[in-house]
Amino acid sequence: MASLVGVFATSHGPLIARDWQTMPAHRREHFVSRFREMGRRFEACRPDVLIEIAPDHWTNFFLNNLPSVCIGVGEAHDPPAEPFLRDFPHKNLVGHPGLAMHILETALKEDFEPSLSHRLRLDHGFCIPLWRMELPRLPAIIPFIVNDLEPPMPSIRRCLAWGRLIARAVAAYPEPLRVAILATGGLSHSIGEPTMGAIDEAFDHEFLRLLERGTDEQLTDYLEDILPRIGNGAHEVRNWVVAHGAAGSRGFDLIDYEPVPEVYVGCGYAAWNVEGRKAAA
Ligand SMILES: [Fe+2]
Numbered sequence: 001m002a003s004l005v006g007v008f009a010t011s012h013g014p015l016i017a018r019d020w021q022t023m024p025a026h027r028r029e030h031f032v033s034r035f036r037e038m039g040r041r042f043e044a045c046r047p048d049v050l051i052e053i054a055p056d057h058w059t060n061f062f063l064n065n066l067p068s069v070c071i072g073v074g075e076a077h078d079p080p081a082e083p084f085l086r087d088f089p090h091k092n093l094v095g096h097p098g099l100a101m102h103i104l105e106t107a108l109k110e111d112f113e114p115s116l117s118h119r120l121r122l123d124h125g126f127c128i129p130l131w132r133m134e135l136p137r138l139p140a141i142i143p144f145i146v147n148d149l150e151p152p153m154p155s156i157r158r159c160l161a162w163g164r165l166i167a168r169a170v171a172a173y174p175e176p177l178r179v180a181i182l183a184t185g186g187l188s189h190s191i192g193e194p195t196m197g198a199i200d201e202a203f204d205h206e207f208l209r210l211l212e213r214g215t216d217e218q219l220t221d222y223l224e225d226i227l228p229r230i231g232n233g234a235h236e237v238r239n240w241v242v243a244h245g246a247a248g249s250r251g252f253d254l255i256d257y258e259p260v261p262e263v264y265v266g267c268g269y270a271a272w273n274v275e276g277r278k279a280a281a
Helices: 025-044 097-109 124-132 156-172 201-213 216-229 232-246
Strands: 003-010 049-054 069-072 115-117 140-146 178-184 252-260 265-272
Touching: 003 025, 003 156, 003 232, 025 124, 025 252, 025 265, 049 124, 049 232, 069 097, 097 140, 097 156, 124 178, 140 156, 140 232, 156 216, 156 232, 178 232, 201 216, 201 232, 201 252, 201 265, 216 232, 232 265
Parallel strands: 003 178, 049 140, 049 178, 069 115
Antiparallel strands: 003 265, 069 140, 252 265
């Protein structure tokens, strides 16, 4: 049977790539050390497959066709189109149709109704963390896109339920695959609105505290109340909530948090303890 060997989450602000050469050296060093630690823990899990949970930044979808959740079931994915990702080192992005279809079918059997795509382009939300984690080779990737950009969005309760469903589906898959989850996005940021560039550190700290010590109900109540009132980029923490659900809402291990004004994002790095042990900490 397949097993969940690691659950991770991190930020993916596009300026982490676009402004890489021009940001202050101490910021670049911050990103190198934190993402390298993420990569070290990820590699230690030796995953065969990565379920990567990220938004779609108007790359595959737009207002004329905007799924709440889309699972990438293709044999392969297209590389990022953003010019600042032209040096992204992984040119062949392989999928895992078997496990992806299994997750999709499990979801439908349990009355979830995701969209699916046989060919997705992976944008900076998927690729910046993979790049900065300095992974020598990528496992097969199952893209799991959540609409974090345009209201109405999936509820926080539903995001937790999605995480649990993914974990159940992985555990029931008959091949002996090692499966990791990586959620990307958030924490607080504000894009294209009057508060552009603002980082809400109070929100970031409370969100991280609830992942570490809160109940599902506390986490849900807090996010449903506050997300509509703060910077629009914070909606991406839905992806972290999916990962939290997959990890059974326990074992959250914060690697680091730092607000980074140069990239407009409160940057978080986390791993959950899976099956009662630290994720190669
Ligand atoms: Fe984003």
